[in-house]
Amino acid sequence: MCIKVLIVEDEIITALDIKISLEKLGFEVLSIEDTGKDAINKIKKLKPDLILMDIVLKGELDGIETTKLIKKRFDVPVVYLTAYSDKKTFERAKLTEPYGFIVKPAGIYELKCNIENAFYKYKLEKKLKKQADLLNLTHDAIIVHDMVDKITFWNKGAEERYGWHEEEVLGEVTHDLLKTEFPDSLNETCERFLSKGYWEGELIHTKRSGEKIIVSSRWALQKDENNIPIGFMEINSDITERKRAEESLREANDKLELKVQKRTAELNILVDELKRSNDELKQFAYVTSHDLQEPLRTIASFTQLLKRRYNHKLDENADEFITYIVEGANRMQTMIKALLDYSRVNTRNNEFKLYDFEEILNQTLNSLKIAIDESNAVITIDPLPTVMVDDKQMIQLFQNLISNAIKFRKKQGEMKIHISCKKVSNNYTFSVADNGIGIEPQFRDRIFEVFQRLHTRDEYSGTGIGLAVCKKIVERHGGQIWVESEFGNGSIFYFTIPVD
Numbered sequence: 001m002c003i004k005v006l007i008v009e010d011e012i013i014t015a016l017d018i019k020i021s022l023e024k025l026g027f028e029v030l031s032i033e034d035t036g037k038d039a040i041n042k043i044k045k046l047k048p049d050l051i052l053m054d055i056v057l058k059g060e061l062d063g064i065e066t067t068k069l070i071k072k073r074f075d076v077p078v079v080y081l082t083a084y085s086d087k088k089t090f091e092r093a094k095l096t097e098p099y100g101f102i103v104k105p106a107g108i109y110e111l112k113c114n115i116e117n118a119f120y121k122y123k124l125e126k127k128l129k130k131q132a133d134l135l136n137l138t139h140d141a142i143i144v145h146d147m148v149d150k151i152t153f154w155n156k157g158a159e160e161r162y163g164w165h166e167e168e169v170l171g172e173v174t175h176d177l178l179k180t181e182f183p184d185s186l187n188e189t190c191e192r193f194l195s196k197g198y199w200e201g202e203l204i205h206t207k208r209s210g211e212k213i214i215v216s217s218r219w220a221l222q223k224d225e226n227n228i229p230i231g232f233m234e235i236n237s238d239i240t241e242r243k244r245a246e247e248s249l250r251e252a253n254d255k256l257e258l259k260v261q262k263r264t265a266e267l268n269i270l271v272d273e274l275k276r277s278n279d280e281l282k283q284f285a286y287v288t289s290h291d292l293q294e295p296l297r298t299i300a301s302f303t304q305l306l307k308r309r310y311n312h313k314l315d316e317n318a319d320e321f322i323t324y325i326v327e328g329a330n331r332m333q334t335m336i337k338a339l340l341d342y343s344r345v346n347t348r349n350n351e352f353k354l355y356d357f358e359e360i361l362n363q364t365l366n367s368l369k370i371a372i373d374e375s376n377a378v379i380t381i382d383p384l385p386t387v388m389v390d391d392k393q394m395i396q397l398f399q400n401l402i403s404n405a406i407k408f409r410k411k412q413g414e415m416k417i418h419i420s421c422k423k424v425s426n427n428y429t430f431s432v433a434d435n436g437i438g439i440e441p442q443f444r445d446r447i448f449e450v451f452q453r454l455h456t457r458d459e460y461s462g463t464g465i466g467l468a469v470c471k472k473i474v475e476r477h478g479g480q481i482w483v484e485s486e487f488g489n490g491s492i493f494y495f496t497i498p499v500d
């Protein structure tokens with residue numbers, strides 16, 4: 001018989017993995033449901049032979065509450081799927097009389113054994129001792145007792161599990177033979193069993209060899225046609241290895257948690273130190289740059305005054321020296337201003353808002369109109385998205401990239417710049433492509449560092465800080481920036497901005 005299984009599991013990857021395994025084993029998977037309510041509705045329509053039920057489900061009903069409703073309305077065996085091993089959850093689950101527990105992630109052999117055993121148990125509980133041949137098909141230990149607890153049936157699974165043959169144990173008291181250790185007293189257990197007609201729990205048994213094992217035990221009361229108890233059946237599954245694995249897993253989780261806590265504490269300390277250091281560096285860069293401006297302005301002012309008043313009145317060397325001083329002071333002022341711009345990326349900024357990048361580009365191109373006209377640059381733009389950004393910093397970013405493309409154009413030929421954007425996964429990837437002089441491979445990472453120049457000031461003007469500012473702006477927006485270039489054949493600067 002092909003067992004028809006309904007899977008109730010809200011983790012779709014886990015559910016699909018179980019479905020594939022079951023189908024390989026020859027089971028028929030009728031459906032996968034992720035809520036208790038949907039599962040109950042499907043049981044009415046599909047009439048499954050067995051239900052694999054996740055204990056922890058989303059929605060109004062968890063797996064345990066769903067199973068309670070199933071037991072009231074339908075005659076279908078339930079096997080729990082669980083990745084949890086806390087005692088409270090198991091105690092709640094046991095009260096619903098499931099036909100087994102499967103610990104996730106389950107191997108294909110474990111799935112096969114648990115489902116088949118659960119289904120057999122379900123069928124066997126209906127037929128009890130009259131179906132003795134069927135009882136011997138399962139590897140679980142199945143024992144039938146009379147009402148004074150003497151053994152009347154001992155299946156092959158019990159022989160394999162405990163080491164005694166049936167003829168040796170008939171008439172023996174089970175719990176004396178197996179030296180059963182109960183979670184509660186024997187009297188309390190028997191009272192609950194007789195009042196409800198069933199009992200389930202974990203027991204410790206001692207085998208003939210003296211080895212102790214842990215079993216998941218189910219007892220079902222047998223009654224005659226007059227509804228008078230005449231005995232009961234006990235089905236025992238060896239869960240010793242599973243319990244050891246669970247204990248090992250708990251110990252490993254405890255150790256791992258301690259390591260994670262320790263490492264997290266260390267990382268938090270490191271993060272605090274880095275943040276403090278970064279804040280100090282920002283403050284140092286700002287204060288240093290700001291404080292340097294005043295004496296530099298004085299030097300620049302007086303050297304310019306000196307040049308105006310004494311130009312051509314001293315010898316040629318003096319004129320040259322004065323020119324050098326003026327140029328040096330002006331260059332230092334430019335570098336300090338650039339350093340201030342760099343330090344302010346994360347300190348003086350606007351909050352992120354939704355902006356149309358086509359409007360941002362229009363503002364950028366207007367600010368660069370003179371440079372674009374003088375270079376006769378042809379700029380083409382693909383459709384651009386609307387993104388959550390700091391618009392002022394985006395304008396500064398495009399100004400730097402487009403200015404660089406214009407600056408490092410070829411001396412001959414038409415200057416072309418193309419700007420585009422593609423959505424890749426969870427990011428917008430923008431590109432600014434030019435047909436300029438390009439960048440040699442060994443310099444492609446270096447260009448994003450502060451004050452890094454690839455050319456002399458006589459060849460190309462600038463501070464060498466523009467691309468470093470670009471990188472800092474992009475990183476503030478949670479993105480990355482890089483360049484692809486073929487020396488002599490132009491460059492493409494890429495940067496990403498997260499969609500969300």
